[in-house]
Amino acid sequence: MKNYFSVNDIDSVSNWISEANDLKKNPGAHSELGKNKTLGLLFFNPSLRTRLSTQKAxxxxxMNVMVMNFTGEGWALEFDDGTVMDQGASEHIKEAAQVISQYCDILAIRAFATLENKDDDYNEKVLKGFIKYASIPILNMESATGHPLQALTDAITINQFQAKKRPKVVLSWAPHPKALPQAVANSFAAIAQRLEVDFVVTHPKGYELQDEIVGASNIEYDQDKALKDADFVYVKNWSSYQQYGxxxxxxxxxxxxxxxxxxxxKAKVMHCLPVRRNVVIDDAVLDSESSIVIEQANNRTFAAQLVLQKLLKANCQE
Amino acid sequence: MKNYFSVNDIDSVSNWISEANDLKKNPGAHSELGKNKTLGLLFFNPSLRTRLSTQKAxxxxxMNVMVMNFTGEGWALEFDDGTVMDQGASEHIKEAAQVISQYCDILAIRAFATLENKDDDYNEKVLKGFIKYASIPILNMESATGHPLQALTDAITINQFQAKKRPKVVLSWAPHPKALPQAVANSFAAIAQRLEVDFVVTHPKGYELQDEIVGASNIEYDQDKALKDADFVYVKNWSSYQQYGxxxxxxxxxxxxxxxxxxxxKAKVMHCLPVRRNVVIDDAVLDSESSIVIEQANNRTFAAQLVLQKLLKANCQE
Amino acid sequence: MKNYFSVNDIDSVSNWISEANDLKKNPGAHSELGKNKTLGLLFFNPSLRTRLSTQKAxxxxxMNVMVMNFTGEGWALEFDDGTVMDQGASEHIKEAAQVISQYCDILAIRAFATLENKDDDYNEKVLKGFIKYASIPILNMESATGHPLQALTDAITINQFQAKKRPKVVLSWAPHPKALPQAVANSFAAIAQRLEVDFVVTHPKGYELQDEIVGASNIEYDQDKALKDADFVYVKNWSSYQQYGxxxxxxxxxxxxxxxxxxxxKAKVMHCLPVRRNVVIDDAVLDSESSIVIEQANNRTFAAQLVLQKLLKANCQE
Structure with missing residues (x-):
């Protein structure tokens, strides 16, 4: 594995879950693996769980960690080729990615969808730009179209709480005052279809995720029908993909x-957090035993640690 | 000690001073105590001394340290229960505190008074919210009503410089162009009353601190009378508590x-810093031998280290 | 060496280059030297390469590293003496420098020219203020008039790529949409004159650097004449020194x-980065084998490490 860009980089979801479970029992077991290796964290957007759990991992x-908030501590980057850079951007990703590669051993990047330009977002201008020009492994801390650390976390969490061999897992859209990216829903839908579960997505018409990711067979527009007999309800808002953003x-x-x-x-309720209470999920649900959002967030550390271990082993051994 | 929220969490001021003095002689004596333990620093407000001295400690x-500036790197939190979160706040403290507790071993927080709502401030909405929901020890790096790391520093500093058994210690209000919280004055007044000193507070009428903290007997409205024979003058501006903020x-x-x-x-002059020269204290005083503000700031490291040691010993031993 | 403020603090450029080359072969050779020592990084301006390479070094x-972005995480400092501080600045550099000196072993500072007041800039108000009041070594991470870590990097890079004993090195001004400081050009010109090279500066009239730094004999106003037979072309924009900023x-x-x-x-092309493509240097040049800007940036780590080693050895041994 050269990079961890999407859930497609997971060769075996079941093996990874099992390895993450081992690691969770003994997080310090590999405390020598990252010695003298440096993880760079680049944030183009705010972050709490990802920022702290990836550092903790x-x-x-x-490992050593160097954090950089690109907006605020740095300057705007240019991602297009051939531009006459006489406007806002001070540096081209070509230089930035090559240079940072020389100071770090692994580079983790968060760069959300802008929701302004579907092509730019779905072409993953930022993350793919770094992957193209960097000489070190790139770790996706949520990009325009995916959040694969979250999806791995989610798979670990379903495994942890599943009471039957083949649970029913529902990804349910929920309302939100702001337009949000499809990244978390995309990655969860992609990994859910690789789990031994019955997977259903429910959302209002017009909120269909990218065809290749979900597929028509998994969609149920009636939320009540979808939720019937569910063992897990993964709640998440996203903005329209078709009428983009x-x-x-x-x-x-x-x-x-x-x-x-x-x-x-008696479904377990999941959410990647942050969650707006009484808008996305009611207090009564979040404060009940149905909610496993805190345990889910805890698994972020071990998902990140497993991915870092794999990147270190595959790329950073002398 | 579960948390270090206020100077009330100090069981014996004299013992703590003595322990801090030992530690100052050999700061690396306990360099194994925090191994594999992680301190999270959350800043809702700017910080220099506290940021650096707590990290150094x-x-x-x-210990490992993870720093997060909540504004800028994160998003607005909701602190009230039952809110329909369709406005600015993206995450409720219930989730934030529980989640961060899983990534850190101790959580240090700075959240100043807003000076807009006396009840919110004096109910310590932010710090008490974290204490309520977090599962790890909370360390107060200045909250709405108190700055107990500073107060412990101040007690250590008075002990370091006192020339007589029972010095006279005066907390004097001074002018300032901006409305400032009462936190530093509150905590200093609270700890000063537990020291073997004659303690007097002087300020213009209307600047009385909360009754429970100071008590009428310690107030002298005439600054000249108050300063007479003082051995220590602690200078600090604060805004009115009665006409709040x-x-x-x-x-x-x-x-x-x-x-x-x-x-x-020949009083020693103290201030928590930052101090506005020639507004709060004159150059001639700060640049004279009377001033011990630099030595006082140095003690911040050892106050923080002592508190961290106590929190680690009481809460983080396997 | 008490501080690394300018290239004048380099006693022997050739020895330093040779030491940096050794260090580059084995960056971990002195991994015990900085044990229990803390480097503070203070940024008054944005930074990418300097931020990451200095940390990496x-x-x-x-060493332990504590990073502080003074704007954003801190507050405005006052640098003038005797001011009545009733305006924007909350703290005087006298206190800030003395206090931070107590929490760190070496203090690295970035503070760009304002380009508003030539005297303030060329008197190095910020850096010289810290040097005056701090009690620990100060490391210049680009100040108003110089960028000596960059210049040392540049000397290492020329040595790495030079194909003849006495190469011709040209510092060429190039256009830029924003007014930039003279710092990089100043330090490069200063160090270039200490190398065994033929050094020429070329720029439009009115862009003369400070007399003491370059000297009239090195200036060629005709860029084509200057570039003829050049072995290295160092490209950089700067604003006018005479008509300041x-x-x-x-x-x-x-x-x-x-x-x-x-x-x-067949000149090698150098630039300190960030570089605006197709404004300062064309894509065709940056993407060709002529460009050594990435290798140059890599040397930032070893320049910083060499300077830190020297500061540690001279100032921080018990």
């Missing part, structure tokens, strides 16, 4: 309430 | 000048 | 194109 491996629906009845959970098979 | 103990007085004659110090018993 | 030496020339024909390089002796 690196520390567990004995638009909010098409504000119907608060899509909000996850106790009544909706009552109709499931 | 953690490094002296062999207001600036009631701009009389520059409250400024600490050489003339005022001349009327004391 | 410190990590190679086993002004942009006097926007003639794009000064841009470094393949045609211009064709007229040299």
């Amino acid at each position: 690196a520390l567990n491996l004995g 638009k909010i098409l629906e504000t119907d608060m009845s899509w909000r996850i309430s106790q009544e909706k959970i009552a109709a499931t098979n | 953690a490094l002296n103990l062999g 207001k600036i009631l007085e701009t009389d520059m004659s409250w400024r600490i000048s050489q003339e005022k110090i001349a009327a004391t018993n | 410190a990590l190679n030496l086993g 002004k942009i006097l020339e926007t003639d794009m024909s000064w841009r470094i194109s393949q045609e211009k390089i064709a007229a040299t002796n």
Whole structure:
């Protein structure tokens, strides 16, 4: 594995889950692996869980960490080729990626979708730019179209809480006051289809994710039907992919309430966080035993640590 | 000690001073205590001394440190229960505190008074919210109503410089162009009353600190009378508690000048810093041997280290 | 060496180059030297290469690093003496420098020219203020008038790529949409004159650097004449020193194109980065084998490490 760019970089989801479970029992077992290796964290967007859990994972491996918030501490980058750079951007990604590669052993990057230009976002201008020009492994800390560290976390969490061999897993859209990227939903849908689960996505019409990721067979537009007998409900808002970046629906009845959970098979409720209470999920649900969002967030550390271990082993051994 | 929230968490001020003095002689003596332990630093406000001295203290103990500036690197938190979170805040403290607790062993937080809502500030919405929901020890790096790391530093500093058994210690208000919180004055007044000193507070009428903290007997409205025979003058501006957050007085004659110090018993001048020269204290005083503000700032490291050691020993031993 | 403020602090450029080359072969050779020593990095301006390479250098030496972005995480400092500080600045450099000296072993500072006040800039108000009041070594990470870590890097890079005993080195001004400081050009010109090279500076009239630094004999106003037979072309924009901070020339024909390089002796092209492509240097040049800007940036780590080693050895041994 050269980079961890998407869930497609996971060769065996079940093996990775099993390795992450081992690692969770003994996080310090490989504290020599990262010695004298440096992880660079580049943030083009805010971050809490990813910022702290990825650092924690690196520390567990004995790595050094250098954090850079690109906006604020740095300057605007240019991503297009051939531009006459007489406007806002001071540096081209060609130089930035090559240079940073010389100071770090692994480079983790967060760069959200802009939701302004579908092509730029779905071509992964920023992450693919770094992958193209960097000479070290790139770790995706949420890009325009995916959040594979979160998806690996989610797979670990479903495994941790599943009570039956083949649970029903529902990804449910929920309302939100702001237009959000599809990244988390994309990566969760992609990994869910590789798990031994019955996977259903439910959302209002117009919120279909990219065809290649979900496929028509998994969509149920009636949320009540979708939630019936669910063992896991993964709640997440996203903006429209078709009418790119638009909010098409504000119907608060899509909000996850106790009544909706009552109709499931005592489903466990998941969310990547941050979650807006009483907009996306009700207090009554989040404060009940149905919610496993805190345990889910805890698994972020071990997902990140597993990926860092694999990147170190594959790329950074002398 | 579960948390270090206020000076009330100090069981014996004299013992702590003595332990801090030992530690100052050999800061690396406990460099194994914090091994594989992680201190999270959360800043909701700017910081220089606290930021650097608390990190340094953690490094002296062999701890890892992760710093997060909540504004800028993160997003707005919601602190009230039951809110429909469809406005600015993206995450509730319930989730934030529980999640961060899983990535760190101790969590240090700075969250100043807003000076807009006395109840919110004096109920310590932010710090008490974290204490309520976090599962790890919380260390106060200045909250709405108190700055107990500073107060412990101040006690250590008075002990270091006191020339007589029972010195006279005066906390003097001074003018300032901006409305400042009462936190430093509150914590200093609280700890000063537990020291073997004669403690007097002087300020213009209307600047009384919260009753429970100071008590009428310690107030002297005439600054000249208060300063007479003082061995230590602790200078600090704060805004009105009664007319909450207001600036009631701009009389520059409250400024600490050489003339005022001349009327004391060769008093040592203290200030928590940053200090506005020639507004709060004159150049002539700060640049004289009367001033011990630099030595005082040095003690910040050892106050923080002592508190971290105690939190580690009480909460983080396997 | 008490501080590394300018290239004048380098006692022997050739020895330093040779030491840096040794260190580059084995960056971890002195990983115990910085043990229990703390490097503070203070940024008054954005930084990418300097931020990361200086941290990396410190990590190679086993040092702890504390980073502080003064704007954003801190507050405005006052640098003038005797000011009544009732305006924007909350803290005087006298206190800041003395206090930070107590938390760190070496303090690295970036503070660009404001380009508003020539005297303030060329008196190095910020860096010289820290040097005056700090009690620990100060490392210049680019100040108003110089960037000596860059210049040392540049000397190492010329040595690495020189094919003849006495190469011709040309510092060429190039256009830029923003007014930039003279710091990089100043330090490069200063160090180039201490190398065994034929050194020429070329720029439009009005862009003369400070007399003491370059001297009239090295200036050639005709860029084509200057570039003829050049072995190295160091490209950099700067604003006018005489008409301080002004942009006097926007003639794009000064841009470094393949045609211009064709007229040299297959010159290697250098730039401190970030570089605006197709404004300062053309894509065709940067993407050709002529460009050594990436290798040059790599040497930043070893220049910083060499300087840190020297500061540690001279100042921080118990």
